[in-house]
Amino acid sequence: MSTFELVQxxxxxxxxxxxxxxxxxxxxxxxxxxxxxxxxxxxxxPGRAGVVRSLGRRxxxxxxxxxxxxxxxxxxxxxxxxPKSEAQPLHFKPRN
Amino acid sequence: MxxxxxxxxxxxxxxxxxTALFNQLTGxxxxxxxxxxxxxxxxEGRFVAxxxxxxxxxxxxxxxxxxxxxxxxxxxxxxxxGRYPGEAAPDLIVCVADATNLRxxxxxxxxxxxxxxxxxxxxxxxxxxxxxxxxxxxxxxxRRLGVPVVETIAVKRGGAKALMERIDASVPEVAPAPIDEAxxxxxxxxxxxxLADTVKLPRDTVALDDxxxxxxxxxxxxxxxxxxxxxxxxxAVFSWAQPVMDGxxxxxxxxxxxxxxxxxxxxxxxxxxxxxxxAGLGAVLVFLPQILxxxxxxxxxxxxxxxxxxxxxxDKMMFRVGLTGRAFIPLLSSFACAIPGIMATRSxxxxxxxxxxxxxxxxxTCSARLPVYTLLIAAFIPDHAVWGVFNLQGIVLFALxxxxxxxxxxxxxxxxxxxxxxxxxxxxxxLPSYRLPNVRDIGLGLWERALIFLKRVGGIILALTVLLWxxxxxxxxxxxxxxxxxxxxxxxxLGRMLEYVFSPIGFNWQICVALVxxxxxxxxxxxxxxxxxxxxxxxxxxxxxxxxxxxHQWSLATALSLLAWYVFAPQCMSTLAVIRRETNSWRNVAVxxxxxFGLAYLASLATYQIARxxx
Numbered sequence: 001m002s003t004f005e006l007v008q009x010x011x012x013x014x015x016x017x018x019x020x021x022x023x024x025x026x027x028x029x030x031x032x033x034x035x036x037x038x039x040x041x042x043x044x045x046p047g048r049a050g051v052v053r054s055l056g057r058r059x060x061x062x063x064x065x066x067x068x069x070x071x072x073x074x075x076x077x078x079x080x081x082x083p084k085s086e087a088q089p090l091h092f093k094p095r096n
Numbered sequence: 097m098x099x100x101x102x103x104x105x106x107x108x109x110x111x112x113x114x115t116a117l118f119n120q121l122t123g124x125x126x127x128x129x130x131x132x133x134x135x136x137x138x139x140e141g142r143f144v145a146x147x148x149x150x151x152x153x154x155x156x157x158x159x160x161x162x163x164x165x166x167x168x169x170x171x172x173x174x175x176x177x178g179r180y181p182g183e184a185a186p187d188l189i190v191c192v193a194d195a196t197n198l199r200x201x202x203x204x205x206x207x208x209x210x211x212x213x214x215x216x217x218x219x220x221x222x223x224x225x226x227x228x229x230x231x232x233x234x235x236x237x238x239r240r241l242g243v244p245v246v247e248t249i250a251v252k253r254g255g256a257k258a259l260m261e262r263i264d265a266s267v268p269e270v271a272p273a274p275i276d277e278a279x280x281x282x283x284x285x286x287x288x289x290x291l292a293d294t295v296k297l298p299r300d301t302v303a304l305d306d307x308x309x310x311x312x313x314x315x316x317x318x319x320x321x322x323x324x325x326x327x328x329x330x331x332a333v334f335s336w337a338q339p340v341m342d343g344x345x346x347x348x349x350x351x352x353x354x355x356x357x358x359x360x361x362x363x364x365x366x367x368x369x370x371x372x373x374x375a376g377l378g379a380v381l382v383f384l385p386q387i388l389x390x391x392x393x394x395x396x397x398x399x400x401x402x403x404x405x406x407x408x409x410x411d412k413m414m415f416r417v418g419l420t421g422r423a424f425i426p427l428l429s430s431f432a433c434a435i436p437g438i439m440a441t442r443s444x445x446x447x448x449x450x451x452x453x454x455x456x457x458x459x460x461t462c463s464a465r466l467p468v469y470t471l472l473i474a475a476f477i478p479d480h481a482v483w484g485v486f487n488l489q490g491i492v493l494f495a496l497x498x499x500x501x502x503x504x505x506x507x508x509x510x511x512x513x514x515x516x517x518x519x520x521x522x523x524x525x526x527l528p529s530y531r532l533p534n535v536r537d538i539g540l541g542l543w544e545r546a547l548i549f550l551k552r553v554g555g556i557i558l559a560l561t562v563l564l565w566x567x568x569x570x571x572x573x574x575x576x577x578x579x580x581x582x583x584x585x586x587x588x589x590l591g592r593m594l595e596y597v598f599s600p601i602g603f604n605w606q607i608c609v610a611l612v613x614x615x616x617x618x619x620x621x622x623x624x625x626x627x628x629x630x631x632x633x634x635x636x637x638x639x640x641x642x643x644x645x646x647x648h649q650w651s652l653a654t655a656l657s658l659l660a661w662y663v664f665a666p667q668c669m670s671t672l673a674v675i676r677r678e679t680n681s682w683r684n685v686a687v688x689x690x691x692x693f694g695l696a697y698l699a700s701l702a703t704y705q706i707a708r709x710x711x
Binding site for chain 1: 135360363364365368555556559560562566616669672
C-alpha cells in the first residue's frame with residue numbers, strides 16, 4: 001500500500017467517523033448524551049492513565065440541545081430545546 | 097433586592113414590544129414581529145448594567161391578564177406569582193405597555209402592580225404615540241400608578257436607555273393595591289379614571305389603518321389582495337433568484353474542479369470530494385437565494401402587521417373546517433418550519449383545537465421542501481410565460497403550496513367530523529397598527545436565515561452526505577464487475593430493496609436511496625440525489641448539473657409523483673419529536689406519521705398512474 005493510499009484511508013476514516021458522530025448528536029441528542037456520558041464515565045475512572053482520563057473529561061457531554069436548527073427547515077425562532085419543566089403538553093378534559 | 101444577579105421579568109400584553117426590548121437590553125436576537133403570540137416560551141438573557149451588576153432578564157409570553165386562558169399565558173402568570181417550577185419570583189417586573197393603546201394595556205399593569213413586587217412601567221412605542229398626537233403625562237401616570245414610568249422605543253437603537261438606567265437604580269417596594277381580585281369592573285373603572293387624568297387621545301384609531309383596513313379586511317377585495325400577494329411571492333421566488341443561482345452553481349463547479357484537480361481522478365478521496373461533498377452540498381446550496389427571497393416576503397409581512405388581518409379574513413373558512421382562527425399564525429409559521437409552528441400552537445386555548453393544528457401543521461410547505469420542489473420544477477416544467485406576465489414554473493410552485501394548504505384544511509375537516517365537534521370558539525385577535533418594515537431588521541433577519549441554512553448545510557447535511565457517499569462506495573465492486581460501483585454498495589442494495597415498495601408510485605432505486613437520509617431533513621434528499629447520481633454516472637458534470645440529469649433519466653410521471661410525495665411526507669424526524677413533546681403522546685406521533693405517509697403514498701400513486709396514462 002502506497003503512502004498516498006494510507007493517508008487517504010486515514011482521512012476518509014476520520015471524515016466518516018466524525019460525520020457519523022455529528023449525525024448521531026444531531027438526530028438522537030438524548031441517546032447520544034446518554035452514550036457519551038457512559039463512555040466518558042468509563043474513561044474517566046480512577047486508575048486509568050492520565051491521557052485516557054483527560055479524554056474522558058473532554059467527552060463529558062453538555063446538556064442535550066436538540067432544536068429546530070438541527071432538524072427541519074430553516075427556522076431560527078424556537079431557540080434551544082425546551083426544558084422538561086417548560087414543556088406544555090396537551091391535557092384534555094371531557095366537554096360539558 | 098439582591099445586589100448581584102437581579103432577576104428582571106419583562107411582562108405585558110401581547111405585541112407591546114417585550115421581545116424587542118429584551119433584544120435591546122441583552123443584545124439578543126430573539127424573533128420579533130408585528131402580531132400577537134410570537135413569544136410562547138420564557139426566554140432568558142443577561143446584561144451587565146452600568147453599575148457593574150449582572151442582571152438576568154426574562155422575556156415572558158404576552159398576557160392580557162393573570163386569568164390565563166392559554167398555556168403560554170400560564171407561564172407568565174406562574175413566573176410573576178413565583179409559582180414557576182425551579183424559578184424564584186423576579187426581583188423586578190418591567191411591565192411593558194403600548195403607549196398608543198393604553199386603554200387596553202393599563203388593565204394588566206394594574207394587575208401586575210397588585211402583586212406587591214417592585215414594578216417599572218415601560219411606555220413603549222412612544223415615537224408612534226407622538227406621531228398620532230397622543231400626549232401622556234408621564235409624571236402624572238407615575239403618581240397615579242405609584243410606580244416609576246419610563247419612555248421607550250424598542251425598535252430604535254438606544255431606545256431602551258432610560259429603562260436600563262431605571263432598572264439599574266433601586267426601585268422601591270410596592271404595596272399591593274386594596275382591590276378585590278375578582279373585581280374586574282373596578283379595574284376597568286380605574287383604567288378609565290387614570291386615562292382621563294393623564295392621557296390626551298385625539299383619535300381612538302389611526303386614520304391610515306382604518307383606510308387600509310377598509311380594503312384589506314373587505315370580504316371580497318381582502319381575499320383577492322391576499323391571493324395576489326401569495327401568487328406574487330411564488331412568482332418572485334422563481335424569477336428573481338435565477339441569476340444568483342446560476343452564479344452559485346458556476347462557483348461551486350469551479351471550486352470543485354480546482355479542489356479535486358490536485359487528486360488522482362480514480363482515487364477514493366477524489367470521489368468523496370467530487371461525488372459526495374460537491375455533488376451533494378452543491379445541489380442544496382444553490383437554493384439559498386430562493387429561500388432568502390421567500391423569507392424576505394415572510395419577514396416583510398410579519399413586520400407590516402398584515403398577518404393578523406389575513407387571519408381575520410380566513411377565520412370563517414378555517415372555522416368551517418374545524419380550525420380556530422388562532423391557528424392561522426402557527427400554520428403560517430410552519431411555512432418557515434413546522435417546529436416553531438407546532439410550538440406556536442400554545443396560544444390556542446382549546447386542547448382539541450390545538451391538537452388538530454399540531455396534526456395539520458406538517459402539511460404546510462416548510463422552506464426545507466423548497467429545494468426539492470424547485471429542483472423538480474426547474475427540470476420538468478418549461479420556463480414559459482403565461483399570458484405574457486406570469487411564469488409557468490412560479491404557477492406550479494404556487495399550486496404546490498396551495499396543495500399543502502388545501503390538504504391541511506381537508507384533514508382538519510375530517511378530524512372535526514371524527515371528533516363530532518360542534519363547539520364554537522370566537523376569534524378575538526388584536527389587529528396591530530400597520531408599520532413600515534425596518535430595513536435593518538429585515539436585513540438582520542435574512543442574514544440569520546442565511547446563517548441557519550449554511551450551518552445546516554455545513555452540519556447535518558454535510559454529515560449525512562458523507563455517510564451516504566460511504567454507504568454508496570462500500571463494499572466495492574467485485575473483480576470483473578460491469579455495473580457502476582454503487583450497484584454493489586450497501587446504499588445500492590438498500591435502494592433496490594425499497595424499489596419493490598416504491599415502484600408502483602414510479603420511484604426508481606436512486607430516489608429510494610435519497611428518501612432515507614431525507615428522513616432527517618427534507619433538503620438532504622436533494623443532496624443525496626446529487627451524490628447517488630454522481631456515483632452512478634461517469635460524467636463529472638453531474639456534480640453541478642443534477643437538474644438536467646434527472647430530466648433526462650426520469651419520466652414526467654415520476655417527477656410529478658415525487659412532488660406529490662413531498663406535499664405530504666413527514667420526512668423530518670425533528671417535527672415528529674416536537675409533536676411528541678407538545679402532545680406528550682407517542683400515539684399522536686404515530687397518528688401524524690401514519691396519516692402523512694399514507695396520504696403521501698396514495699397521492700403519489702394516483703399522480704403517477706394518472707400522469708402515465710395521460711403521457
